[in-house]
Amino acid sequence: MRPLDGITVVDFSRVLAGPFATQILADLGADVIKVERPGGGDESRSFEPRLPAGESAYYFAFNRGKKSVTLNLRTTRGQEIARALACRADVVVENFMPGTMDKYGLGYEALAALNPGLVYVSSTGFGQSGPYSDRKGYDTVFQALSGIMSLTGHPDTPPAKVGIPVSDLTSGLWIVISALTGLMERRRGGRGGHVDLAMMDVQASLLALAAARIFALDEDPGRTGTAHPGRVPSSAFQCADGGWLHISGSDQHWGPLCEVLGLGELAADPELTANEGRVAQRERVTAALAEAIGRRPRNELAEALRAVDVPVGEVKSAREALSDPHLGARGMVGHFDHPTEGRFSALRTPLRLDGADYPEPGVPPLLGADTEDVLADLLGLDRDEIARLHDEGTI
Incomplete structure (x- = not known):
C-alpha cells in the first residue's frame, strides 16, 4: 500500500x-x-x-x-x-x-x-x-x-x-x-x-532570510557567493589540489576548526569566540582560513574536520553527487x-x-x-x- x-x-x-x-x-x-x-x-x-x-x-x-x-x-x-x-x-x-x-x-x-x-x-x-x-x-x-x-x-x-x-x-x-x-x-x-x-x-x-535583513536592518542584501551573510565561517574554500571544500560552523565548531588548521592565534582571540565577533572581522578570519585550507588536499582535510565534528561538504559535480556511496x-x-x-x-x-x-x-x-x-x-x-x-x- x-x-x-x-x-x-x-x-x-x-x-x-x-x-x-x-x-x-x-x-x-x-x-x-x-x-x-x-x-x-x-x-x-x-x-x-x-x-x-x-x-x-x-x-x-x-x-x-x-x-x-x-x-x-x-x-x-x-x-x-x-x-x-x-x-x-x-x-x-x-x-x-x-x-x-x-x-x-x-x-x-x-x-x-x-x-x-x-x-x-x-x-x-x-x-x-x-x-x-x-x-x-x-x-x-x-x-x-x-x-x-x-x-x-x-x-x-x-x-x-x-x-x-x-x-x-x-x-x-x-x-x-x-x-x-x-x-x-x-x-x-x-x-x-x-x-x-x-x-x-x-x-x-523563499526570500525569508533576505526579508529578515530588510525588515530588521533596512538592508537590501546582495550577492555573497558561497558565504553566509550572518555566519562566519560559512563559505567554500579552494584546497591545495584545486578542489573546493565548503565549511559551515557555529560557535562550538570554531575551536576544533582552528586546531585542525593550526590557527592557534585565532582560537585564542576572545573577540572571535562568538559568531558576532567573527562576522565583524569577516575579512581577517576568511583570509586566514583561506590560506590554511589552501595548503591541504581537499579529501584529507574533509576527513580531518569531520573527525572533530566540524560540518563540511566537498563541492561536487552533479555526476559525483549521484555516484556518492551514501546516495x-x-x-x-x-x-x-x-x-x-x-x-x-x-x-x-x-x-x-x-x-x-x-x-x-x-x-x-x-x-x-x-x-x-x-x-x-x-x-x-x-x-x-x-x-x-x-x-x-x-x-
Missing part, C-alpha cells in the same frame, strides 16, 4: 512545475491521468536531451508513473470528455493562463458544480489576480523578478541564475502541498476547493524499463513513510498510450465511439 492509493488526479499541466508535482503524487500512489494534445503532447516531449528511440529525457524526468490520454480541449467533444474525467477525479492540476480553463468550460466553478469534492489546483506564473496576472513567464524570469537572481553569484560578478530550475521545482513542491492540503480539508468538510498558486508568490516566500546506499537512483528506450536510470522520490512501500520509479507513458483504456474503463465508452473520436481528431 502507498499513501495515496485510491486517489485519482487529472493532470492538465505541461513542461515542469505541474508535471513534477503530479509525478510525486503518482509515486505516492495516486492514479495520475495526464491529458496531452493529440499529435505532439506535452511540449517537453520535444525537449533535449533526446534518447536513441526519440523520447525526451527531460520528459522522462517529470512524467513517470502516469497514464497518457490525448484529448483536444479545443473541441466540444474533447471538453465533454475532460469534464467527465474531472467528475471522477479527486484532484485536478492545471497551469494554463488565467481564464483559459473557463473558456473551455473546465474552470473550477464549472467542475465543482459537477464534483463538489474536487480539489482544483491552478498553478500560474503570477496568480489569478493582480496587475501581472496576464503575463507569461518561465523559471528564470521568476528568478529575476523575485530577487533570487540578484542574490546569486559573487559580489564582483553579474547576477546569476541558480544551477537548477529552482522556481519550477519549488512551485511543484507547493502544488503537492496544495493538493494534499485540499484533500485534508475535503476530508474534514466534505468539499474540495480552488487553490490559486502563483510561482511568483512561491519565489517571494547509493539510500537507493536514491533507481531505474525503469521503457517500452522503446529500454532500461533508464531515474531519481526516486525521497519521501520514506514508515510502513509504506518505498516506490520504485514509474515508467513515463508513450503519448496517448492509455487513451483507449481510460475512456473505456473509466468513462464506459465503447470501442466504436473511441474509434470515431480518433477519426475526428478529438483524441
Whole structure:
C-alpha cells in the first residue's frame, strides 16, 4: 500500500512545475491521468536531451508513473470528455493562463458544480489576480523578478541564475502541498476547493532570510557567493589540489576548526569566540582560513574536520553527487524499463513513510498510450465511439 492509493488526479499541466508535482503524487500512489494534445503532447516531449528511440529525457524526468490520454480541449467533444474525467477525479492540476480553463468550460466553478469534492489546483506564473496576472513567464524570469537572481553569484560578478530550475521545482513542491492540503480539508468538510498558486508568490516566500535583513536592518542584501551573510565561517574554500571544500560552523565548531588548521592565534582571540565577533572581522578570519585550507588536499582535510565534528561538504559535480556511496546506499537512483528506450536510470522520490512501500520509479507513458483504456474503463465508452473520436481528431 502507498499513501495515496485510491486517489485519482487529472493532470492538465505541461513542461515542469505541474508535471513534477503530479509525478510525486503518482509515486505516492495516486492514479495520475495526464491529458496531452493529440499529435505532439506535452511540449517537453520535444525537449533535449533526446534518447536513441526519440523520447525526451527531460520528459522522462517529470512524467513517470502516469497514464497518457490525448484529448483536444479545443473541441466540444474533447471538453465533454475532460469534464467527465474531472467528475471522477479527486484532484485536478492545471497551469494554463488565467481564464483559459473557463473558456473551455473546465474552470473550477464549472467542475465543482459537477464534483463538489474536487480539489482544483491552478498553478500560474503570477496568480489569478493582480496587475501581472496576464503575463507569461518561465523559471528564470521568476528568478529575476523575485530577487533570487540578484542574490546569486559573487559580489564582483553579474547576477546569476541558480544551477537548477529552482522556481519550477519549488512551485511543484507547493502544488503537492496544495493538493494534499485540499484533500485534508475535503476530508474534514466534505468539499474540495480552488487553490490559486502563483510561482511568483512561491519565489517571494523563499526570500525569508533576505526579508529578515530588510525588515530588521533596512538592508537590501546582495550577492555573497558561497558565504553566509550572518555566519562566519560559512563559505567554500579552494584546497591545495584545486578542489573546493565548503565549511559551515557555529560557535562550538570554531575551536576544533582552528586546531585542525593550526590557527592557534585565532582560537585564542576572545573577540572571535562568538559568531558576532567573527562576522565583524569577516575579512581577517576568511583570509586566514583561506590560506590554511589552501595548503591541504581537499579529501584529507574533509576527513580531518569531520573527525572533530566540524560540518563540511566537498563541492561536487552533479555526476559525483549521484555516484556518492551514501546516495547509493539510500537507493536514491533507481531505474525503469521503457517500452522503446529500454532500461533508464531515474531519481526516486525521497519521501520514506514508515510502513509504506518505498516506490520504485514509474515508467513515463508513450503519448496517448492509455487513451483507449481510460475512456473505456473509466468513462464506459465503447470501442466504436473511441474509434470515431480518433477519426475526428478529438483524441
